[in-house]
Amino acid sequence: MTIVAPASDVRRHELAEFLRNRRERITPEQVGLPRGRRRRTPGLRREEVAQLSAVGVTWYTWLEQARDIQVSPQVLDALARALLLDPSERSHLFALAGALDPAPNTACPSVTPALRAMLDQLGPIPACVQNSRYDILAYNTTYGRLLCDLDALPPEDLNCMWLAFTNPEWRGSVVDVAETNRVMAAKFRASMAEHLAEPAWKALLARLESASPEFREVWARHEVVGQSGKLKYLRNAHVGLLYVEHSNLWLGPSAGPRLVTYVPVDEESRQRLEKLQELAQSRQALASAGV
Template identity: 60%
Template sequence: MGTMTATTTTADAEAPEAPHLAARRRELAEFVRSRRERLTPEAVGLPPGRRRRTPGLRREEVAQLASVGVSWYTWLEQARDITVSPQVLDAIARALRLDSSERFHLFGLAGAVDPVPREAHADVSPSMRALIKQVEPFPASIQNCRYDLLHYNRTFSRLFTDLDALPPSDRNCMWLAFMDPDWGRSLVERREVLEQMVANFRNLGTGHFEEPQWRALVDRLLAASPEFGEIWARRDVADKVKPIKMFRNRDVGIVRLHADRMWLQPNGGMRMTVYSPADDETAEKLERLYRLAV
């Protein structure tokens, strides 16, 4: 791997800078320095060498491990205004032995997209499983930012289609809305709902478009659904939920529901959605649906 370098230009040096960018650069410099100082030469496979006046690794040792220029790495720790590419950040993260949380913090401070992003933790805790069971007969589910259904209660399993009869790879709300006939029929305002879902989906994907899992889902939908392709091509973005949603359930008929979303992880990780009845008639229908799902 050749040595990577970065340069600054005269125009860049003379251009005025927003205060928040300088603050983020200082925080990035302090964070990288702190991670360097906690490492020992032995921990990264280097000989201990002569007595050290400062804790941890030397700057030139980190530069060597990351295959970046020593001057460039020094500028990074000095909070200089330099270009930091995702590839160089990846090399530094590996050299400093950053864990997934530290790596996420590093790329966030640099305002860069991680080329090897961490997957949002997909394990639903026993306490969250108990919670969505406890809210029955209200339908509830836990999804990630790609709309994969990670867990759901019995009422939700019968609200749109028979989820338990589907392969796990198809238990994705975006896929089902376009490709599952029962799910599609359950959407009373189908076209409006699909357009809103795609706009929300694109908005959630802002920091994820380069992730293989995200790209694979988009490619799968584009290949399978011309309608998705047509809506996707508009590049609309949104972050909203209608106050009342109407669904047509095959067992109990029309239900009118409030949808409340609660984020369980930061930065577009897992979220829980609970549907509560918007009227007494819907409340009675959810009770019937729950009994059918037992």
């Protein structure tokens, strides 16, 4: 009689073997640790990975022993960084752990080279690709300077909900920010209904509730609004007031990624967006030249 191990057991053992293999292939010098004279372990020691990931040594040891323990997306993210995993390896790590990667900069299959080229061609119209969680997956130069300096932000902050409730520059660019944020939170709640158990959504919600009293107050209203476009006034720090029409173009199912554009409503706004694009391109060129 053949006994087939449960899929969860197989996955835990694959995860343990994968972590062990990746740990053993990294030298201490690669992560800024001294080698020492008595090192017998190939690659890193378990306690060194635990130290680099800010997790307990015993807990990490259990993980490599394929014990049945829960692993949060945040810990997996820390392990991926400590083990210097490339994008494919990182994706494999999260798949083995049965978790969704919360990193906003995780490659999205909807953002193809052709779509990135189209974003650039849309200039001076600000445009970006967002998912239903409001992560900003890609954007053109004008959008990168529309509400704040997106290029200056860490990848984990490239999320419109996070920026709307915590970033002073973004908030200062939105006319009637309180009402706009109320509607955004209602749209976010409507989108989240299909993702209530997903770690990435729960992690973003917890982060917002921890950082923003305004978000906690708005979220407690339990308002729900569907996705739709609207006319908006934006106050750009570089070119002044802009009157634009916010539109969504869905790139797949309505719960999936979308192309977001801000089309100028009047000629003055168009001219100001052209000026903003020139400023953004000039700054980008200087940055590329190392100036």
